[in-house]
Amino acid sequence: MTTNQKKTKKSPSTLPIIAIIAVICALAVYWLGSRPGSMPAKNNSAIASAPAAPSAQNSIAPATAENAQQPKVKSKTLSPDAQSSIEGLEDSGGLLFDPEKQPRAFKTQDFRNLSGIPSGFTVNNLELSEEGLRLPPPNPGEENSPRMGTIESPVDMFEFPSNAVSPIWLEKLPEGTDIFVEVSVSANGTDWGMWHWIEPDEHGTGAISEFFPDGSPNPNYGYIPGSQLAWGLTQWAYVRYRVTLYADAGVEDTPLLSSFRLYYQDSTLGEGHLAEKTEQAEPGSPLSK
Known part of the structure; x- marks a missing residue:
């Protein structure tokens, strides 16, 4: 075997994880562009193994798959009672399946026209307005x-063990302002x-179209x-x-942050394993360090 052949040959143990990630990438293309309640919406699928950070000091370490010897957890099956329609910005309220038989759902929090901060949320130096959350004026x-x-x-439990998440949010960014989004997962809600x-990815392949192919909004x-x-095959709860x-x-x-929606899915086709142990979360926002 030549040196080039050795470099291109894949180890059999890595093929299942590579296949799962490839499926996730293919499905994410139409995740955010699909009709709610039928298929996932189209999205840019930048895999967590290499997310780009704005600068070296703001870098957040990537996600990693757990050991393949962890116990398997079969994906939750869909019952007829679990199916439900999705309206506007409401939560999915049930499990959905795409054509590849992969359960997916989403959760949404709308911050517009609220009388107070939603229960369970922790807020620091932000205030509510009719349009959503904003920074208060600078102090004298x-x-x-x-x-x-x-x-x-607050800590939220998935409706089923999931191996992928994809958030979208509604924002307004005047010149000189920015919004940074971070996500953390856990197997047990404690670690x-x-x-x-x-x-x-507002200008890339994940840009969301105004209308569905049938012309509906x-x-x-x-x-x-x-x-x-x-x-990959590692699931979180x-x-x-x-x-x-x-x-x-x-x-x-x-x-301004007006609304936040988090899609999640299980693409392991019943072969996933629930993560047993996770690294501890790094304290503080990357901007505050």
Whole structure:
């Protein structure tokens, strides 16, 4: 065997994980562009093994698959009672299957026109407005300092063990402002993996179209699609997310977070295994370090 042949030959033990990741990538292309309640929506599938960070000091470590010897957990099967229609920005409320028989669902939190912060959310230096969450005006004497605020979701349990998540969010970003999204997963709701930075893809292959192929409106239109996190055959049971709003020094305007939607799926076709142990989450937002 030549040197080139050795380099291109794949180990049999890696083929199942490679196949699963390939399936996730193919399905993510139409995830966000599909009609709610039928198939997933189209999205750019940047695999979690190499998410790009805005800078070296803001880098978030990538997701990794757990040992293949962990116990297998069969994917939850869909019962007729679990099927439900999806309206607008509401949660899916049940399990859905795409043509490849993979369960998927989503959760949404709308921050517009609220009388108070939703139960379970932790907020730091943010305020509510009719349009959603925003940064408060700078304090006297701090007009030339950067401003930053965060919101962290409560721990939420997936409706079924999942091996991939893909968030989208509705935002407004005046010049000199930005929004940073992070997601963390857990097998037991107590031991958490690291925070993974979600790269936005508003101008790439994940751009969301205004209408479905049949001409009907797409409720995902206007949302910013984020990169997909995928873990091969490793499944997770719990999720949480954190969003940081940021304004440069001297900028009086503020970014706005109006709504956040998290898609999740199980593409392991019954061959997945629930993660037994995770790395501890890194404390703090990357911008606060």
